[in-house]
Amino acid sequence: MNPVRRFASRLAALPLAVALAALAFAQAPPLVELELGLGGNVVVGAWNPLRVVARDVPLGSRVEVTFDQGTLRSGEVPFRLQLPVSGGPGLSVVERTVYVAPFASVTWALVGDGAVVASGSIPGRGQDSRPLDVVLSRRSGSYAAAFGESARVVDVSAAQLPLAPEAYDGVRSVVVDGTAAAPRLEAVAAAAAGGAVVVVHGEMPASHAELRLLAAGPVMPLGAGAVLAVSGSPGDVARAVESFAASRPARSELIAAAAARPLVTPPAPLRQQVVVAAAVAFSVLAVTATRLFGAPGLASALLLAVLVSGAAWLYARPTEPEVVGSRTLALVGGELAHATLLEERYTLPATTVRVAGPARPLDARSYVVDEGGLRVDLPGWRSVVLVAAPRVVDAQLGFEDGSIVNRGATPLTDVLVVGLGPQGDLAPGARARPTSGEDGPPHEAYASLLPLLPAGTVVALSGCEVGCTVWLAPSLVAAGDWEEM
Amino acid sequence: MSLLAAAASRLGRQDMLQGLTALLAALCLVLAMSWPGGGSVVNESWSVVAPLRATLLAFGALAWGASVGARPRRDEMGPSYLPLPESPPHGEPAWRREVGATLAALLAMGVITMPFDVLSHAASYPRTGLGWSLAAPFLATGGYFGLGLGMGRLTRVAGLGALLPLAVPAVVAGAAWLDVSLGTGLASPWFAALVPSPLFAAAMAALTALALWTARPVREVAA
Numbered sequence: 001m002n003p004v005r006r007f008a009s010r011l012a013a014l015p016l017a018v019a020l021a022a023l024a025f026a027q028a029p030p031l032v033e034l035e036l037g038l039g040g041n042v043v044v045g046a047w048n049p050l051r052v053v054a055r056d057v058p059l060g061s062r063v064e065v066t067f068d069q070g071t072l073r074s075g076e077v078p079f080r081l082q083l084p085v086s087g088g089p090g091l092s093v094v095e096r097t098v099y100v101a102p103f104a105s106v107t108w109a110l111v112g113d114g115a116v117v118a119s120g121s122i123p124g125r126g127q128d129s130r131p132l133d134v135v136l137s138r139r140s141g142s143y144a145a146a147f148g149e150s151a152r153v154v155d156v157s158a159a160q161l162p163l164a165p166e167a168y169d170g171v172r173s174v175v176v177d178g179t180a181a182a183p184r185l186e187a188v189a190a191a192a193a194g195g196a197v198v199v200v201h202g203e204m205p206a207s208h209a210e211l212r213l214l215a216a217g218p219v220m221p222l223g224a225g226a227v228l229a230v231s232g233s234p235g236d237v238a239r240a241v242e243s244f245a246a247s248r249p250a251r252s253e254l255i256a257a258a259a260a261r262p263l264v265t266p267p268a269p270l271r272q273q274v275v276v277a278a279a280v281a282f283s284v285l286a287v288t289a290t291r292l293f294g295a296p297g298l299a300s301a302l303l304l305a306v307l308v309s310g311a312a313w314l315y316a317r318p319t320e321p322e323v324v325g326s327r328t329l330a331l332v333g334g335e336l337a338h339a340t341l342l343e344e345r346y347t348l349p350a351t352t353v354r355v356a357g358p359a360r361p362l363d364a365r366s367y368v369v370d371e372g373g374l375r376v377d378l379p380g381w382r383s384v385v386l387v388a389a390p391r392v393v394d395a396q397l398g399f400e401d402g403s404i405v406n407r408g409a410t411p412l413t414d415v416l417v418v419g420l421g422p423q424g425d426l427a428p429g430a431r432a433r434p435t436s437g438e439d440g441p442p443h444e445a446y447a448s449l450l451p452l453l454p455a456g457t458v459v460a461l462s463g464c465e466v467g468c469t470v471w472l473a474p475s476l477v478a479a480g481d482w483e484e485m
Numbered sequence: 486m487s488l489l490a491a492a493a494s495r496l497g498r499q500d501m502l503q504g505l506t507a508l509l510a511a512l513c514l515v516l517a518m519s520w521p522g523g524g525s526v527v528n529e530s531w532s533v534v535a536p537l538r539a540t541l542l543a544f545g546a547l548a549w550g551a552s553v554g555a556r557p558r559r560d561e562m563g564p565s566y567l568p569l570p571e572s573p574p575h576g577e578p579a580w581r582r583e584v585g586a587t588l589a590a591l592l593a594m595g596v597i598t599m600p601f602d603v604l605s606h607a608a609s610y611p612r613t614g615l616g617w618s619l620a621a622p623f624l625a626t627g628g629y630f631g632l633g634l635g636m637g638r639l640t641r642v643a644g645l646g647a648l649l650p651l652a653v654p655a656v657v658a659g660a661a662w663l664d665v666s667l668g669t670g671l672a673s674p675w676f677a678a679l680v681p682s683p684l685f686a687a688a689m690a691a692l693t694a695l696a697l698w699t700a701r702p703v704r705e706v707a708a
Contacts, residue, residue: 279604283512
């Protein structure tokens with residue numbers, strides 16, 4: 001080809017190249033993406049994973065998400081989440097687990113260099129409190145049909161499964177059938193420990209071999225959930241999930257029942273009659289001394305006032321400005337437990353309560369969560385119950401060879417088997433076979449929980465000197481275990 | 486006569502003694518009404534007792550300051566005027582001593598009513614510190630006494646002395662209105678007692694300085 005013509009043809013192709021480049025640029029992903037919930041499926045009334053992916057945003061940016069938890073009656077009740085985004089060239093990713101209460105709206109903005117870089121919102125109309133049934137399968141449709149219309153079956157990839165147990169608070173089940181990419185073992189363990197029922201359906205291919213570590217038996221309790229090995233049809237999977245979920249107490253109901261009784265006792269004031277009598281007596285004495293004795297009388301009245309002030313300060317002042325009480329609810333499954341800390345803060349002066357780590361107030365109220373933790377403003381003489389995000393701990397309570405076992409280093413006290421009665425205390429490392437005991441008033445730390453627990457559940461306490469941990473092992477003792485006693 | 490004796494003498498007179506009795510009775514009543522009884526544990530008595538005490542002390546200081554400030558001069562009353570020892574004419578050394586004794590008596594009333602503030606503060610555990618809770622009533626007493634002296638003199642000069650009984654409560658109410666409308670804690674002892682206010686402290690300190698300057702001792706001129 002003639003070089004001139006070649007150059008001319010290349011020149012003619014230049015606008016086309018520019019147009020293609022512009023098109024590619026126009027189709028570039030948005031600057032900031034925010035995903036709330038597993039695969040974008042939010043479960044209200046539960047902890048949900050939040051993921052923010054930002055590209056080429058200014059250094060030191062912040063993402064601010066505002067959940068308006070108000071109603072028409074209460075007005076705006078905002079929960080503000082403020083998190084730093086590292087920013088700079090390339091991708092910046094922020095991951096967090098947040099509690100999502102029923103909301104009117106969710107708005108978010110990424111602020112950098114004093115300006116809003118990106119923003120968006122999630123309307124409150126589509127919110128759903130039903131837990132998710134997560135399916136890792138190429139045949140998700142058959143599971144969706146098996147679970148029925150009332151279930152929320154979502155199809156996600158293995159890479160989307162979070163590794164934090166609290167992120168599975170709103171997940172009922174995770175079904176793995178080996179037809180899709182294998183999930184990470186940590187994610188599966190986190191799901192089970194976090195309260196989900198992990199179903200390993202059918203024979204697993206070699207790529208899923210490590211799942212056998214968790215699915216060694218038909219039912220392997222793990223934390224608040226379990227790993228089930230199920231064969232048969234997707235309908236059998238759905239039935240197994242529903243059956244297991246029905247046998248477990250609802251965690252939200254347990255938390256509400258545990259917080260139903262106050263966790264703190266506010267300081268008792270001096271008796272009103274004593275205070276009024278002392279005030280009247282002092283007043284009469286001061287007036288009489290001033291009237292009758294002139295300058296010495298006035299000096300005495302002044303001195304008496306100073307002394308009475310000192311005495312009032314000593315006797316009427318509570319020792320601490322804040323009273324804190326706590327209780328931990330630990331659902332035992334296997335060697336792990338799903339622990340939820342409830343902490344009540346009762347403040348005398350108006351203050352801002354600060355808690356490090358993920359937590360939420362039990363009731364709907366305004367609060368802020370940032371990198372330092374939770375902040376909630378309280379007026380004087382008021383309390384707030386804070387619920388920490390659930391975490392997985394070693395179970396102190398166990399059941400081995402027909403005996404209840406204390407695996408911890410501290411005593412288990414007030415051990416009780418629902419349906420059998422009190423069992424006494426268990427020293428560290430001790431074990432005891434369940435026996436029928438005389439019914440007595442249950443310990444106040446777990447009395448409100450007992451109506452919610454199925455027969456055979458073992459309940460025990462530890463660490464009540466500081467704040468009781470209530471160990472709950474649902475249906476740990478089978479009916480046969482005590483009939484043979 | 487020492488300042489303590491002068492204050493005791495002034496406080497022993499019927500007007501101030503009745504004022505002190507009424508102040509203590511009011512505080513006893515409010516304490517009884519605001520202190521938690523029965524099964525209640527929420528104690529917010531300080532939020533009523535402290536502002537009431539500061540306001541009543543300021544009200545009394547304004548009233549007695551205006552009364553002393555509105556005293557006529559000897560030359561206004563004619564040559565036949567014979568003043569009583571309890572009401573010396575304005576500007577004379579005896580009047581200055583009267584100003585000092587009245588201010589000292591008012592401050593003594595502040596000390597005598599202090600246990601009510603301390604007791605309710607201790608039990609209520611408010612965010613405001615005890616130091617400010619105790620200082621604010623004294624600042625209000627001194628400041629409003631100085632304001633009263635000036636107000637009394639002005640009404641006397643303007644020939645509006647008859648309006649003083651109305652002007653005193655009007656000034657206290659006006660101070661509250663001013664603070665509410667401006668959103669500041671500048672003038673009203675009620676709001677200043679609840680939240681520390683440097684503006685209030687500065688204003689009251691200036692007015693107290695005026696009162697102290699007025700009460701300064703001067704050499705008596707030989708008749």
